[in-house]
Amino acid sequence: MANLLKIVDFLEGELRTTEIPDYPGAHNGLQFENGGEVKKVLCAVDASLAAIREAVKREGDLLLVHHGLFWQGVRPIKGAIYEKYKLAMDAGLAIYSSHIPLDIHPEYGNNVQLLRALGLGDGEEFFDWKGIKLGRKVFFEGSLGELKKRLSSVLGSVVTMRGQEAEQVGELGVITGGAGSEVEAMAAEGLETFISGEGPHWSFPLAEELDLKVLYAGHYATETFGVRALAKKLAARFLLEEEFIDLPSGL
Secondary structure (H helix, E strand, C coil): CEEHHHHHHHHHHHHCCCCCCCCCCCCCEEEECCCCEECEEEEEEECCHHHHHHHHHCCCCEEEEEECCCCCCCCCCCCHHHHHHHHHHHHCCEEEECCHHHHCCCCCCHHHHHHHHCCCCCCEEEEEECCEEEEEEEEEEEEHHHHHHHHHHHHCCCCEEECCCCCEEEEEEECCCCHHHHHHHHHHCCCCEEEECCCCCCHHHHHHHHCCEEEECCHHHHCCHHHHHHHHHHHHHHCCEEEECCCCCCC
């Protein structure tokens, strides 16, 4: 059994939660408190009703997520929102969310963890965003078809490709999640190929015009790494049980 606030103090320091900028709906940090004790930590990509139901079913004390409770802004506490809060409170389930701080972390981050899963090491930071480096890049010696096959195998997801399989990958950048709208910025960074989770329709023809090869690998699929790595760290440090709640959206 570990103390919740000691876990939170560790996470705040490790993730530099108060120092790293994010989108308004992120509200990184402890979003829902419990009675103060944690024996089992569960992790999921989203603080959805389905995830909270599963966390309660598995008798978790702390749910670690990438997308927290407040992404849609201020909303009436009724319907599914009421059920989420009531379930968590009745079960003593605390909820901690980390978005950009977890994406960019050099050890547990989604970007670096995806690169490692692809067998490409840690790469180096790139792409300035609000005073931080948002992505990681590495040189890949091989074809786009080879990279797509490896990415599909690692993620178990459908990968949409902009480019030809026989083309060489070259300078490769990775920003997980919804960074597909940044194709113009990626081309300006000198990338030849870009991996992200998803992008708007217009990003595909624009990438084509910019001669930027893109692999859209799924928002959910590219962002399971961070919460899983961080949950394992908490389990090892605080002697906790840990489990991943897998609720893929297919997007």
